Amino acid sequence: MLLCMPLRMLFFRNSHPRLSPFAGDRQAGPEEALTAPEHERARYRLLSRCVDHLGGAGFYEPFLALVAEVIGADQCMAFAYHPTGATCLLSRNFLETARGAGLHRAYLAEGFRADPLRPRLEAMTPGAARLVPLAETIGEMSAGYRARYYEAPGLADKLAVLLVDQTRRLIVNFYRGAGRPRFGEEHPPLPPGLVELAAHLFRAHLAARPSGGVPAPLAALSERERQVCAGILAGRKTEAIAGQCGIAPNSVVTYRRRAYVKLGISSRAGLFALCAPQLSAAAA
DSSP: OTTTHHHHHHHTOOSSTTOOSSSTTSOOOGGGGGGSOHHHHHHHHHHHHHHHTTTSGGGHHHHHHIIIIIIOOSEEEEEEEETTEEEEEEEEEOSSSOSSTTHHHHHHHTGGGGOTHHHHHHTOOTTOEEEEEHHHHGGGSOHHHHIIIIITTTEEEEEEEEEEOSSOEEEEEEEEETTSOOTTOSSSOOOTTHHHHHHHHHHHHHHHSOSSSSOGGGGGSOHHHHHHHHHHHTTOOHHHHHHHHTSOHHHHHHHHHHHHHHHTOOSHHHHHHHHHHHHHHHHO
């Protein structure tokens, strides 16, 4: 219960007094929750399920539904930053094809150094949180950075939530592709505080998640997709993975393809780029 209180305080804060998070265009009382439209009740259920499963394997199903269906993101990525680099903690593409395959490797290798969000994150103190729209930082990006990380993959807008606690500096990014309404232009509009709440839920999940296990980016995949990716990371060939999982080699190929699309990658090298830092830490 203690873990949930800051999340509730964030979501029901009165930073936008004319609009409550769930109740259309005015502040609603507790009795009105029973008569809220079904989509608002569904939002409540997703949030409740996220809180119920913090730290557990059941967290990602409601969390990803919240991100894709309620926030309307085409892609969601989260990175933890440390003095010498960045680590990917979540990479989830919601489109049928991966956008910007290979960009993870480039960003984790060097691109993070030129990210205008990084100095903002480094200046924050533990306990701080900040929502940063793309419009705030786009002018600070070089033409090459914009072309590589936004124009080439067809990503037109982003909301980033910067979070700092006692153990990590975290950025959770929510993207929309070209042809979609930009954040703030959708109808009906996103409830105030919802994007920040989603990021806080993810941070709370990481804090409650047991150490060890599969690399964090794989946790958002299906069980079979995780098994196949874990086999690839262990250096096993398709036939060996099939034997270990008790499935046909063709099924291994299918699960691998699905996992790569969800992760936004296109190759074994991309998988290792996402997971290698955490594999190294686990082996240390």
